[in-house]
Amino acid sequence: MLRLVTFAALDLSDALGSEVRAVRLQPKRIALLAYLTVARPGGFHRRDSLLALFWPELDDSRARGALNQALHELRRELGAAVVVSRGNEEVGIDSGQLWCDAVDFEELLERGEPEKALELYRGDFLPALHVTRSHEFASWIAETDDRLKRRASAAAVEQAEHSEAKGSLGAAVRFMRRAMRISPLDEGLVRELIRLLDKAGDRAEALNTYRGFAELLEVEVGAKPSPETQNIAAEVRARTAPRPTAPNTRSVRATAAPGPEPTGADSALGPRGLLHRMRYGMGLAGIAGLVGFAMWIGPGMRTPPLDPSKVLVGGIGNRTGTAAGDGFSDGAVYGTIQSLALSGIATPIDAGSVDPTWSEARIFQTSETSAQLRRLAKRAGAGTVVWGFFDRVGDSVQIRSEIVDVESGLIVDAVEATAAAESDREQVLDSFSQRVTGAITARIDTRFAEWEMGSDGSPSFDAFLEFVRGLELYLGRAGFLQPEGAIERFDEAFRLDPGFLTPKVWAVLAHDAMGEGDRADSLASSLADADQLALTDRYILNHWFAARDGRRGEALDEIRKAMVLSPRAEYMPLAVLAALQAGRPREAVRWMTAADTVTGWASHWGLYSASLAWAYHALGIHDLELEPARRARLMAPGNQYMLSWEIAALASLAHPDLDSRLSEILDMELTPYNKGQALCSAANELVGHGHRVEGAEMLNRCIQWDLERAVGGGENIRHRLSWSLIFAGRFGEARPYLEELAADRPNNLNVIGPLAVLEAAQGNRDEAERLDGFIQAYPARDSYWEKRKLYWRAAIATRLGDPQGAVRLLSEYVGEGQSFRGFHADLFFEPLWNYPPFALLMEPTG
Structure with a gap:
């Protein structure tokens, strides 16, 4: 939900x-x-x-x-x-x-459950949400906030009264404090809290409560507590013993409950009085003013630590010499504050809320302006400052801004925008605020902080947002297996900012993952000659070209370069997969364990757990493999790829949960082929990890499953059945299936290869060698089929009793680096498992 x-x-x-x-x-x-x-x-x-x-x-x-x-x-x-x-x-x-x-x-x-309700009420309703030119919506927020605040306050008071009636003064005090936090200027609540504290014997805290409220009232409205409140405090101060216990004759629920607004002296301090005007009557500074007011640090108070995500908006100075430009300045400031607030990444603080004497009129293009704003930022705990000015350049108006790191004083970015005509101004202001937000986002967010290092400039934030959404879809729940929707997001990001080419680079990867190789090739070729391609994007594109051509080592080298520039950026998933596919699982583990799995891109990557399981499996660390394998399965229930990792981990350990997990899979809404694949994979892993008895039993289950579905079950089931029968030594039963498949597909390597293995296993050396020659001469159309030729020739050599030849072919197969998933449990190579050169070859290199 x-x-x-x-x-x-x-x-x-x-x-x-x-x-x-x-x-x-x-x-x-x-x-x-x-x-x-x-x-x-x-x-x-x-x-x-x-x-x-x-x-x-x-x-x-x-x-x-x-x-x-x-x-x-x-x-x-x-x-x-x-x-x-x-x-x-x-x-x-x-x-x-x-x-x-x-x-x-x-x-x-x-339903009469106020305590549970109060657990949900955490503060103002829809804070900082503003819809341009929609005053009625702003009024609806104000009215709804008022209603909810009154109901929350009433619930807290009700709980306080209930607790007091039961004799639980500690709980009564806690609930009354909660009511005061909701309505901090309600004097009726203050008086009740003082009474409860006094009744509980805590006269010192009762007086502290009064003093704190009096100071708050002075700061907020320049007023003093009412005579009634002053008299209660004076009575507590004068008395040497606690107030005698007596029933509470004054209910405060009416002041907090929904209903007509209070009148008289308390009305200015009630929920629809001063606080209402503070929140909804501040105009331009509404969003940032409240944040800044809450963060205001008075003279002599301790300076808070600097937080780069807190951004002091110093304003946009008007250097046109005309008052007409003030509206343009306000629009730029408001748009920037709004865009930053809605980013969910940065907290804007209006400089005027930190120092009421500050105004855009004091902004000039001088280092002193930057220094003044840095001092204000330090008071507010802001680690970033954005400020600027606009001026006329001929008939156009140009805005220039600087983004400054408060600690160092360095200008970390600059954004410019030009409006050539009055009609362009709204669009230009929107573009300006989006670019400022994009630059600040890339500076402070853990996922994007290093993205700009190889870039020629900040994209607009709306384009960046579409790109991020595309990445989330691409890397999401099913990893790279289901990138639908990502391409549309990447295209939209490019439409919003045609100078932002990064989404196009990722569109290449997404098209490739969707099996749209021709489109990926065409797009990659068009980007390869683009002069404005960012350095990291260039590395990613080179990585893709190398991976496409089967140059796995070079593909890994290219992604390493991107990771050097941006080790916490979105390239980590590509680096992990490149390392695994190049047979370097230790390197993959290093990338993953160093990644930020809470807020970084690892938290969005659907294949994170599966890839960690893959790496531990390749390293033979099966105890560590099981946990991420289970997480992978839970992330995408019913996904065959994700399920396979838990089956591999359980089978490697001959874990008692293996049978129950397989039973669950057989009850799932999967195809008969995929259900049988779980049985056959488990059999291979059991045998491959020395559990030969259990493995033989599982292999028989796999064979029986396919035998029952071989007629009318499709070519894939008959194909797998023939392989399983070879593994089980049931060569006579395997032959009819393979010969039938070969008659239909005489040039398919994945049919001819196992047929040649069968001939070798049955001692038909001449026929096995003839088929080996056919495979060697086979005109492979790409690197995948070149690899398959080497694989099948190695399998044939293994069964012909030529371990040296088999290892030589496998060495060529893995020469550029190759994923080792399955080789250690590939039953075609079972005769090689105890052959030292084979074991050495299968050892991960990094």
């Missing part, structure tokens, strides 16, 4: 907990989803009401088109079953497909 978090943060994740960034980082789409999910009354909402709420500036036709597009994108990203329709005019959310904390919070309250 999808999860939408709206309290204290805004987050959307899928059933596996992975962030659905493509929706979350699009303000109107996530806003529409939140409204359809949370708005009251629940259920379906009329389309015309949504038009007025989200697209008031558009005429009816264009607004409907925008709504249809937004709904289409939500269905595409979340699944068609999430957003549902009733007729042509109403839409809603299927609550069985999407869980939301705000909805669950209110349902728990209505």
Whole structure:
């Protein structure tokens, strides 16, 4: 089930907990989803009401088109079953497909479970979400936040009263503190907390609570506590003994419960008073102002540590000499703050919220400006500063900005944009804010921090976002086995920023993984001559060309170069697979164990666990192999490739769970061929790791499975059956199947090869050598078939009693590096297993 978090943060994740960034980082789409999910009354909402709420500036036709597009994108990203329709005019959310904390919070309250509800309430509703030109939506957020805050406060007060009635003063104090955190300026709650602390005998903390509230009130509104609150504090201070225990005659629930707004003196401090105006009346600085206010460090207070993800936005100075340019400056600042806030990666802080005397009028192109902003950033704990100015260049307006590392004072990036005409300005401002966000994202995010080292500049953030989404799809749950959808994302990223060629390079890999070799070749050839290709992209492209041509060692060398430049970037999965395919499992383990599996690309790579299992299997460390093999199977249940690693690990150990796991696989909705493959693979691994009795029994199960399905079961089953019969020494039974296959496919190496092995095994040397000559002369059309020729000739030499010749052919086979998965348990080479040169050849080289 999808999860939408709206309290204290805004987050959307899928059933596996992975962030659905493509929706979350699009303000109107996530806003529409939140409204359809949370708005009251629940259920379906009329389309015309949504038009007025989200697209008031558009005429009816264009607004409907925008709504249809937004709904289409939500269905595409979340699944068609999430957003549902009733007729042509109403839409809603299927609550069985999407869980939301705000909805669950209110349902728990209505069921009479306030304590559970409070566990969900973590803060403001939809903080920092702003939809351009949609004032009604902003009002809906304010009203919903107010309602939820009142209900949360009421629930905490109710729990406090219930705890006090049971004699649990400690719990009562904790719940009343919780109510105060929700409504920090509610004097009724402060008085109740002071009373409870005094009743519990903690007079010192009661007075500390009063002093803290008085200081907060002074800072926030320049006011003093009411006489009633002052009198309670004075009474506690004057008394030498705790307040006598007495029943609570003053319920504070009314001040926190849903209902009419408070009036009189308390109204300015209530949920819809000052705090409401602070949050929703700050205009341009709404997002960053609140963050900055919370981080404000007064004189004499300790300077917080610098955090590069906190970005002080110093402003964009107007150097045009006209007041008309102020709107342009505001647009640039607001767009940058909005884009940074919605990135989910950076926290913007408006410089004016740290120092109210700061303004864009103080920005000039001088080192002193940068130094002043760095001082402000240090006060706020921000490790990054962005500032700039705009000026006229002929008839155009040009914006220039600098991104500065606060600690060193170095300019780490610069972004420019030019508007040639008034009509271009909105598009240019959007492009500017996107590029600033892209540059900062690449600086601070662990997945992207080193991406720019080989690049010629920052892409726009929206293009970068599409690229990232494409990578997540490409590397996702089933690894490189199911990259559908990734190519479309890569193409869209390139459309958004045609100078950003990295998505095209990854599209080459995705086309290749989809079996679209011709398209991959064509695209790779067009990119090979591109002058603006980033250095790391050049290495990736060279890696692909080498891998395509079977030059595995060279393919690994090229990916190593990319990893030197960007060791934590998205190239790690390519490096791991290149190392494994080149027979260097130790190197693959080093890459994987050094990777960030929490926030880095390893956390998105669907083949991470399978590849780690592969590496440990090749190294013979089967105890360590089992855990990642199990994780791989759980990540993609029913995926034959992922299942195979757990079977290999269990069989290598002759683990008692092997039979039960195979039984589960036989009950799955897999093809008969794939079910039988699990049995046959288990048999090979059992025999290959010395469990000969168990292996022989499993091989018989595999043969029996295929015998029962050989008639009408397809060519692949008969093919595998013939091989298994050879492994079992049942040569007479294998021959009819192989001869039938050879009659249908006389030029297929994977038919002629095992037929030649059968002839050698039965002592028909002349026929085996004739078929070996046929294979040697076979015109291979690519490197794969060249390798298959060497493989089958080595298998024939093995059965002809020529171990030296077999090892020589295998040495040629693995000369450029080759994956060793299966060789140690390949029953065609069983006579070589105790032959020292073969064992030496099979030993991993790195």
